[in-house]
Amino acid sequence: MSPLLLTYYGDDLTGSTDVMEALALRGVETALFLDVPTPERLAGFENLRAIGIAGTSRSQTPDWMDANLPPVFRWMAAQRAEIAHYKVCSTFDSAPAVGSIGRALELGRAVFADTPVPIVVGAPQLRRYTAFGELHAAFRGETFRIDRHPVMSRHPVTPMREADLRRHLAAQTSLPVALVDAPSLLSNGGDAAVDAALAAAPGAILIDVLDGTTQAEAGRQLRRLAGRGSRFVVGSSGVEYALAAAWQSAGVIGGTSRFAPLAPRERIAVVSGSCSPTTERQIRHAEAQGFVALALDPRALAAGDAAALDGVASLALGHLGAGRSVVVHTALGPADDIGAELGGPDARHAIGRGLGRLQARLVREAGLDRAVVAGGDTSSHALRELGIFALTPRLPLPDTPGSPVCRAHSDEPGFDELEIAFKGGQIGDDDYFVRLRDGSEGTASARMLHRA
Structure with a gap:
């Protein structure tokens, strides 16, 4: 059995460090590499439970993804971690021609045996929420539906004009995306709702997260789905926050960490x-x-x-x-x-x-x-x-x-x-x-x- 809990590819650098932060705060030892690390590079780090690759796919074309993502996904699959995560921004901004989350999902699914791909985007810690499949995000103390968000609705490259993430993805992939909404997730522990979604043989399953309770249940379902072969996951750092809750509940991690203060500097x-x-x-x-x-x-x-x-x-x-x-x-x-x-x-x-x-x-x-x-x-x-x-x-x-x-x-x-x-x-x-x-x-x- 691999000691690794997680491998991930971040579609941009700041998203990659976001994941590292979410893991580090909960005592999951993590290193983030710029490229697939060699065994010699990995040997320079001890006690790793998570390994990340900082990518650039958020600003790349589907053709670039076709050429560059499959080798990374194959490396991730070979590590045999419990979860392999394609990390996207919590605002989910993407487009068919730039940063296509749908295309990345297709490529990852092909490497991981064409099993349904769980999608988790909501991250209350970042004030991002999904409810009935729609994404909401905070800005200066107020929460907006993402297509009405003062910034993301006007993003210079990938403006978000659709809040329903299944409709948003439909412009990027023909794979059907099922939804497990928050009330269904909390009904009878969520198993029945997830199993019903799986029965329709979807390409992916979007799981609502709008608070700590739904986040913890989403993490439990991610582990449950991984045990059934769906190890490849797409989503924000909400994936790590959800998994950390599930890992801690199961006694897999301690859930705590300690870092020294940051001393002042005269100039930066x-x-x-x-x-x-x-x-x-x-x-x-x-x-x-x-x-x-x-x-x-x-x-x-x-x-x-x-x-x-x-x-x-x-x-x-x-x-x-x-x-x-x-x-x-x-x-x-x-x-x-x-x-x-x-x-x-x-x-x-x-x-x-x-x-x-x-x-x-x-x-x-x-x-x-x-x-x-x-x-x-x-x-x-x-x-x-x-x-x-x-x-x-x-x-x-x-x-x-x-x-x-x-x-x-x-x-x-x-x-x-x-x-x-x-x-x-x-x-x-x-x-x-x-x-x-x-x-x-x-x-x-x-x-x-x-x-x-």
Whole structure:
């Protein structure tokens, strides 16, 4: 029997660290790799119960998925973990041509013996809820149906115009998707409702999660379905929150963890490719608290303009040398989003890579030991420019879930042990960047994952 509880592939980096955080808070030792790890890489980590692969499929085409996802899914299947999870954003934003969750579901199902695929999206910890198959998400203290969400209904690449997730998926896959709604899930322990859904031979089964009770039952059903062959699961980090409840109830994990506090730093560097109003507020708040905000034209990054990048790098290094923190950004909110002008995903990927090269230079030349990258798609492409091969948890932030501080593992001394956070566009309070400069208290609640 494998000691692994879980393998997962995250469709972007910030989603991948979100899963790592959910597991780490409950004492599940986890390492996140940029690529399928070699046995030699794995040997550098001890006591692993979960292994993740940080991917980029959220911003990729179905053709890219056809070429790149099956080998990863085959590796996941070979690890024989209890659950293999294709992790998607809790807002489920996707489209037939970009980040198709339906296509990824088809590819995973084909590798895992064509068994029905459970789908769990609701994550109350992130204020995401599914009720009767519809997705709802909070924004600034109010909860919206996802197709009326002030941000996600207007997402620049994959706007959510349909709240019913089965209808949303119908545009991406012809596989029938059954629903186990919350009342049915709670009736007679949920077994009868799940079995009835299975009797119709669906391609997938969407399970509602709208509170702690339905989440715990969803986790029990995921384990039950895995025992029947449905080990491949699609969903948000709500999958891990649900499984952790079930594992803890069954005595598989202790459910607690301890992390040391994050000490303050005189200066840190933030690079941001996010167009989110949440990130805009965080940048403006950081500037008011002593950060220097530097604008970088995304057109220059998309065009590979080395001179523009050098100019901003010189300015940023000057401020860092004077002891000031910096935020280099390509946008301040949705008004600065010029995605349509840039001409497609390749340009957005180039922006992410450019910001990654910039952050690498700032860390290396300024001797930084803490850094931040903001933007989900940005982070996925930026990380590959930083010479990092794996991440482990440094400090989960329970009051700002989905944006943990990570410890970098690299063959380059200047990046090994770097404390780095990757923040999705919608994630975090206004003081997120300031808190990472000024330090945060540790979490008390099993032991930290150590590199062997």
